[in-house]
Amino acid sequence: MKKYEKIIEAFLLICxxxxxxxxxxxxxFIFKEGLPILKEYGIIHFVFGKTWSPTNGSYGAFxxxxxxxxxxxxxxxxxxxxxxxxxxxxxxxxxxxxVKIFKPAIELLAGIPSVVYGFFGLAIxxxxxxxxxxxxxxxxxxxxxxxxxxxxxxxxxxxxxILPTIVNISENAIRSVPIExxxxxxxxxxxxxxxxxxxxxxxxxxxxxxxxxxGMGRAVGETMAVILVTGNMPKVPxxxxxxxxxxxGTIAMEMGYATPTHQKALFATxxxxxxxxxxxxxxxxxxxxxxxxx
Amino acid sequence: xxxxxxxxxxxxxxxxxxxxxxxDINMNIMENKVTALIGPSGCGKSTYLRTLNRxxxxxxxxxxxxxxxxxxxxxxxxxxxxxxxxxxxxMVFQKPNPFPKTIYENIVYGPKIHGIKEKSRxxxxxxxxxxxxxxxxxxxxxxxxxxxxxxxxxxQRICIARCLAVEPDVILMDEPTSALDPISxxxxxxxxxxxxxxxxxxxxxxxxxxxxxxSDYTSFFLNGEIIETDLTENIFSNPxxxxxxxxxxxxxx
Amino acid sequence: xxxxxxxxxxxxxxxxGKKKINIKEKMALTWIYLVAVLTILALLSIVGYVLLNxxxxxxxxxxxxxxxxxxxxxxxxxxxxxxxxxxxxxxAIATPIGVASAIxxxxxxxxxKLVKVIRFGTETLAGIPSIIFGLFxxxxxxxxxxxxxxxxxxxxxLALMILPTLxxxxxxxxxxxxxxxxxxxxxxxxTKWQTIVKVVLPSSTSGILTxxxxGIGRAVGETAAVMLTAGSSLGVPKSIFDPARTMSVHLYLLASEGLSKEKxxxxxxxxxxxxxxxxxxxxxxxxxxxxxxxxIS
Numbered sequence: 001m002k003k004y005e006k007i008i009e010a011f012l013l014i015c016x017x018x019x020x021x022x023x024x025x026x027x028x029f030i031f032k033e034g035l036p037i038l039k040e041y042g043i044i045h046f047v048f049g050k051t052w053s054p055t056n057g058s059y060g061a062f063x064x065x066x067x068x069x070x071x072x073x074x075x076x077x078x079x080x081x082x083x084x085x086x087x088x089x090x091x092x093x094x095x096x097x098x099v100k101i102f103k104p105a106i107e108l109l110a111g112i113p114s115v116v117y118g119f120f121g122l123a124i125x126x127x128x129x130x131x132x133x134x135x136x137x138x139x140x141x142x143x144x145x146x147x148x149x150x151x152x153x154x155x156x157x158x159x160x161x162i163l164p165t166i167v168n169i170s171e172n173a174i175r176s177v178p179i180e181x182x183x184x185x186x187x188x189x190x191x192x193x194x195x196x197x198x199x200x201x202x203x204x205x206x207x208x209x210x211x212x213x214x215g216m217g218r219a220v221g222e223t224m225a226v227i228l229v230t231g232n233m234p235k236v237p238x239x240x241x242x243x244x245x246x247x248x249g250t251i252a253m254e255m256g257y258a259t260p261t262h263q264k265a266l267f268a269t270x271x272x273x274x275x276x277x278x279x280x281x282x283x284x285x286x287x288x289x290x291x292x293x294x
Numbered sequence: 295x296x297x298x299x300x301x302x303x304x305x306x307x308x309x310x311x312x313x314x315x316x317x318d319i320n321m322n323i324m325e326n327k328v329t330a331l332i333g334p335s336g337c338g339k340s341t342y343l344r345t346l347n348r349x350x351x352x353x354x355x356x357x358x359x360x361x362x363x364x365x366x367x368x369x370x371x372x373x374x375x376x377x378x379x380x381x382x383x384x385m386v387f388q389k390p391n392p393f394p395k396t397i398y399e400n401i402v403y404g405p406k407i408h409g410i411k412e413k414s415r416x417x418x419x420x421x422x423x424x425x426x427x428x429x430x431x432x433x434x435x436x437x438x439x440x441x442x443x444x445x446x447x448x449x450q451r452i453c454i455a456r457c458l459a460v461e462p463d464v465i466l467m468d469e470p471t472s473a474l475d476p477i478s479x480x481x482x483x484x485x486x487x488x489x490x491x492x493x494x495x496x497x498x499x500x501x502x503x504x505x506x507x508x509s510d511y512t513s514f515f516l517n518g519e520i521i522e523t524d525l526t527e528n529i530f531s532n533p534x535x536x537x538x539x540x541x542x543x544x545x546x547x
Numbered sequence: 548x549x550x551x552x553x554x555x556x557x558x559x560x561x562x563x564g565k566k567k568i569n570i571k572e573k574m575a576l577t578w579i580y581l582v583a584v585l586t587i588l589a590l591l592s593i594v595g596y597v598l599l600n601x602x603x604x605x606x607x608x609x610x611x612x613x614x615x616x617x618x619x620x621x622x623x624x625x626x627x628x629x630x631x632x633x634x635x636x637x638x639a640i641a642t643p644i645g646v647a648s649a650i651x652x653x654x655x656x657x658x659x660k661l662v663k664v665i666r667f668g669t670e671t672l673a674g675i676p677s678i679i680f681g682l683f684x685x686x687x688x689x690x691x692x693x694x695x696x697x698x699x700x701x702x703x704x705l706a707l708m709i710l711p712t713l714x715x716x717x718x719x720x721x722x723x724x725x726x727x728x729x730x731x732x733x734x735x736x737x738t739k740w741q742t743i744v745k746v747v748l749p750s751s752t753s754g755i756l757t758x759x760x761x762g763i764g765r766a767v768g769e770t771a772a773v774m775l776t777a778g779s780s781l782g783v784p785k786s787i788f789d790p791a792r793t794m795s796v797h798l799y800l801l802a803s804e805g806l807s808k809e810k811x812x813x814x815x816x817x818x819x820x821x822x823x824x825x826x827x828x829x830x831x832x833x834x835x836x837x838x839x840x841x842x843i844s
Contacts, residue, residue: 002375008740009655015647016656019714020668022707026675026683033686085582093579102583104830105590111822112593113768115795119802119815120593160589193572214674221676223771224799248678252771255685270682274675281674349730354657377736385734391727393746403745404735453731460735 030274034267046268052234052245054254059265061272063234067151067244068273070237071226072219074155075162079219080212082159083166084201087208090167091174092196110164118228121157126229129153129241137241146241149231155240157225162215169214173207174200206287213284217277223248247273300325300464300494301346306360308338308345310353315341317518319360323464328486328495330505330526333515334541339498340388342515343466346496347383348376364464381408384462388469390449392441392456397433400441400452404460419459427455428485447478454485465489467497471504483508502542506530514538594819601816604809614781618797619807623814625783629698629791632784633777634766636702637709641762644706645713646748646755652714653721654743673711680708681775689776696790701777705769709762716761720754721747753832760832764825768818770795794818 038046041059049060086106090099130148137144146152177200185195201208231243232253251266251273258266301323308316316338323329331339341350348369350356362369369379381404392400401420402410410416420437424430429451433444441452450470457465467486471479486495486508499505505512506526513523514535521535533539612622648669656662684704694700724747732742748755770793778790779800792800794814801811 005738005740009651012647012651012655015644016651016665017668018644019648019672019707019710020665022710023668023671023675025687026679029683029686029691030679033682082582082586085579086586089579089583093576094583102587104826105587107830108594108822108826109586109590111764111768111826113770113795113818113822115768115770115799115802116597116815116818116822117593119798119811120596122802124592124596160593163586163589191572193575217674217676221678223676223678224795228799228802248676248771251678251682252774255682255775267682267686270679274679277674277676277679278671281671285670347734349734352730352733377738379736380734381736385730387727387730387734389727391725391731393728393731394750403732404737407735407737407741407745456731456735 030267030270033264034271037264037268038271047272050236054262054265061269063236064245064247064250064269065272066236068220068246070151070244071154071158071230071246072216074151074240075158075219076212076216078155079159079162079166079215083163084170084208086167087170087174088196090171092200106164106167109160114161114222115224117157117161118225121153121225121229125153125156144241147231147243149229149243151230151237151240151242151244153229154226157229158219158222161222161225162218165215165218166211169211170208173204177203209287210284213280213287217280221248221277223252227252298325299323302363304361306345306362308341309357311355315518319520321513321520321523323494323496324511325494326490327510328490328497328508329511329513330509331496331498331513331515332502332505337515338518339515340468343468343496343498346466347380347385349385381460382462383464383466384457384460385466386454386457386470389473390446390453392449392452394440394442396438397441397452398437400456401459404456408460423455423459426458427451428481429455447474447481450474450482462493464494464496467495469498469500472500514541597812597815597819601812604813605816609813613783617806618801618810623797625781626792626794626797628783630767630793632698633701633705633773633791633793634763636698636787637705637766638759638763640702640706641709641713642759645710646717648714649717649721650743653718669711669714672707677708677769677772680704681772684772684776696776696778698777698784698787698789698791701773704772704776705766708769708772709765712762712765713758716758717755720751724750753835757829757832760825760829764822767821768795770799
């Protein structure tokens with residue numbers, strides 16, 4: 001009997017290591033494929049090279065890095081205030097009946113496949129920007145031009161996509177603020193709003209920061225939505241109305257027809273993306289622990 | 295009945311990490327008798343009870359030394375199989391904890407895992423155990439109903455029946471009536487009186503009157519030590535130790 | 548306290564509170580309500596726009612016919628088959644591993660280095676973006692293991708992607724099983740494994756099921772990783788060694804190549820309806836589960 005139990009335990013342990021093993025495998029293979037070209041081409045050269053032209057054998061990933069960063073920043077600028085506001089709404093303001101409708105809606109947002117978001121952006125946002133937002137901007141700056149495929153479109157779509165991450169984690173953080181804090185503040189004559197701003201949000205800081213970092217990770221790593229709306233031009237952008245190519249988008253678009261060297265270059269792009277995401281995830285975990293979240 | 299010592303505990307010490315929860319416990323548990331463990335909360339009586347069928351093995355950082363002999367075999371030695379031990383030393387918990395299954399499935403759970411498969415045999419065990427736990431008449435028509443639908447007192451007797459179904463020698467009861475109303479309590483107490491004909495019972499109780507009513511022997515625990523063990527009538531009428539007297543007369547609360 | 552707060556908020560919203568209910572407060576509240584409405588609006592417009600334009604093109608033929616001329620005409624039969632095939636393969640691989648991992652982590656693991664590494668690894672796996680999974684699946688399953696672009700390659704890649712979701716959901720479910728059930732079972736002389744199989748797992752089925760359904764949702768919705776590992780063949784797959792195209796990949800290719808507006812909307816609608824069902828079922832199970840646990844405690 002004992003032996004039998006030991007065998008089962010060993011089997012379960014093996015299963016439990018599958019996830020971790022695959023992380024190692026993934027890391028190993030991505031680096032194995034990507035590192036040679038980084039070495040050959042020079043990391044600095046690869047990261048800061050401004051021309052991405054696989055057909056001419058020139059692999060500078062800087063435009064894509066800037067593309068990813070600008071789209072992500074845009075998404076955060078729109079998404080973070082919205083997400084935190086929604087979290088406050090759910091945790092502190094909305095009556096239970098509204099929360100009951102709102103939460104599944106947020107879940108649904110999280111469940112919609114990214115390619116559907118992308119399709120929506122392509123069908124609605126891109127023309128909207130081209131036909132309605134551009135004329136407004138042109139009133140201030142006559143030379144402005146956009147095809148609609150732009151950082152702005154990508155940022156708007158991504159903002160909605162990262163909402164669930166930010167709302168859920170922030171809401172949990174806000175809800176776990178001890179009621180005593182709130183009582184204390186209200187008892188001192190503070191208004192609900194003052195209590196939220198001065199007591200609750202600071203107390204929920206670590207959770208909120210974590211939610212933003214994870215949202216950022218999602219935005220950087222997102223592929224399909226971005227690919228359909230940003231235009232995929234590997235150029236360093238000058239304004240939010242410019243088309244850009246992102247790290248993820250480039251990999252997905254070009255993998256299908258890449259020559260061997262080009263493929264390696266795409267893996268090198270993957271290495272940069274991977275390192276970036278890992279740094280984000282580690283810092284999210286770190287914030288959680290450091291600032292004493294749940 | 296005999297004066298056979300079913301279980302013998304010798305110099306038992308138990309540590310939670312650095313904290314010593316039980317100190318040098320010695321006790322003889324007599325066959326076919328009810329032994330009550332009394333003492334203030336946190337005195338170690340429940341911890342002690344759980345050492346008797348090694349339920350403390352579930353908790354990390356617990357270290358035990360000393361000996362507990364069941365029919366002469368040390369239950370913490372390699373000679374003793376943990377599963378066999380728990381088969382022969384059953385346990386009833388403070389809060390009734392039937393599984394979220396039907397009454398019937400609750401009772402046959404033990405026999406089934408110990409390899410009994412024939413339906414007729416299982417039916418027999420169910421009836422016998424439920425009768426043994428004095429609840430057969432109340433549930434015989436609803437054996438296929440969820441056990442969680444019963445009242446607290448009935449649930450506790452189902453748990454006792456579930457324990458009987460494995461045919462143990464010793465039954466450990468950890469404050470078996472603390473979650474029950476007075477009428478259910480009375481039923482369980484009467485049951486204990488019945489059960490001791492066939493089983494050896496060790497019961498932890500907070501309720502002094504209960505200890506007086508149901509037990510043959512009583513041990514008084516204080517801060518992880520046994521202050522004294524004696525026949526119940528002696529403990530209640532004429533304790534040897536001042537601290538026992540203080541507790542019994544209510545000065546410890 | 549709760550009552551006081553509620554009264555307070557009511558006063559606040561009506562503007563009846565005393566001195567400090569000023570314009571700033573009102574603006575803040577308006578902003579928050581505005582954002583909340585906007586969020587719901589975003590959801591409604593995405594779902595509504597796609598369904599309004601797509602549902603009318605969905606009919607039996609759309610499901611039963613194979614796509615013709617790259618998807619410009621015909622239906623999505625082979626794509627549905629491919630999607631189901633791929634999802635089943637990934638679930639079949641991920642479920643046993645995921646449930647076993649969760650059992651190990653909740654019931655067996657002691658807090659040692661190895662377990663910390665396992666937990667960290669599982670969390671990390673959850674954070675890896677799908678395109679990286681795609682790259683890995685491509686170089687490892689497709690090239691290195693020579694499985695080529697196939698349902699098996701795609702299924703294995705997807706299985707890794709949904710593994711963390713499954714592990715987490717199962718862990719959560721197992722954690723809610725009262726300790727008293729386990730003690731009750733152990734006290735009857737059941738072994739650990741018997742206790743897990745007969746008491747712990749049956750009490751956590753709905754949680755595991757929810758995880759499974761969310762996993763299916765993720766598998767069906769995934770595009771980038773699938774495209775790089777299962778290919779985008781339009782034929783009906785005959786075995787797990789054949790390549791296949793899933794609905795998400797089909798939608799992407801239709802949308803990016805502008806092949807047919809009608810078919811694009813129809814495909815997107817099918818995807819959305821599927822996601823709605825998935826969410827509905829997951830919620831139903833979760834609600835039933837909450838009711839059950841309430842009845843127990």
